[in-house]
Amino acid sequence: MFGLILLFGVTVLFVTGLLSYAAYNPDLARTNDETPDKGLLGFYLFSWPTSPYWIYRLTQGIHVTLGIVLVPVLLAKLWSVIPLLFSWPPVRSFSHAVERLSLLLLVGGALFEFATGILNVQLHYIFPGSFYTLHFYGAWVFIGAFVVHVAFRLPRALRAVRPGRALPAAGDRSAALVSPRPAPVTLSRRGAVALVGAGSGVLLLVTAGQSVGGRLRRTAVLAPHGQDPGPGPNGFQINKTAASLGIRTSDIGPGWRLTVLGGGRRTVLTLDALRALPQDECALPIACVEGWSTTDQLWRGVRLAALAELVGLGTDPPHVLVESVQRGGAFASAVLRDNQVRDRRSLLALWVNGAVLSPDHGYPARIIVPGAPGVHNTKWVTRLTFGERV
16 A cells, blocks of 8 residues: 555655756756756646746646655655565566666665755755755656666555455465564554555644745744745745855845847846836745745846847847856845746846845846746846846
């Protein structure tokens, strides 16, 4: 039963993980995907859409929440098959050797993926290297072993849960998990399933609120903490502060300028000039790879398509390279696809909820794009380059 639950759950995790990879538009520019030597593993699915605007909030919320909910099931599954890890002889045939190797990669890959994923959700980057790269390659190792293991074990799993099937007798060598000298029962099978189900239910209650939002946000005790900038119009969650990314007062002070490039033309705007342009409004959330998301915030600023018009690219504007003044951390720049630039809700935002952006939310100007991962909603924007190869 635990195996069949993981069969469904891990499949959903892998699919939503691929969707998260696609949301970064990895084939658009190296800036968006710096995974080294990915080769065929970095195959691209499709251009990430802007509608529905909550699509990344949904897919990544499912990915993170389901991953945490499956932890008790994974641990129970590993606990239940421990005798198989010490069966003798260790290899009985070629097919058994393949199965044993897949089991080694399966267990190691599962523990690695779940551990790094949970650490990323908590913003604890204690592992060496980039989480993005480690989780990417770990997922492919794990899913390869998972497919091999399922091919060997699915028929047995289906037979095991068939209604009316008699339990194997003690000492039956066809049932690898039956002890020849069983100790007194301390927990029934139903009790084990109930215990694991209760653990997963508790984790669901203390995790889902970070994606659902609203009043349920208060129940998300496993969500990253210390990331709330306080009350007021700018009082919604952030991942990193301006100070943590090396943003200096002089970078976003009166001397700040926005440079717009494209079509062989160049325009430089002060903050006052930018505010003097026609402004649009949209209500959009911010959804991050860690699984948390905000409720819809009311943003106000200049449409990206309107900024493309300033350099003569107003008709069907192309993709754009967005660059920030930040000096540290990943995603100081990102490339947005043409469909994202052309969406009327895609803004270079100057205000949120009726107030000027706070420094931690990207003052003086930040990107907000429907359906995009939070890291592509670049903050502290200083340069927009339309249409050039990046």
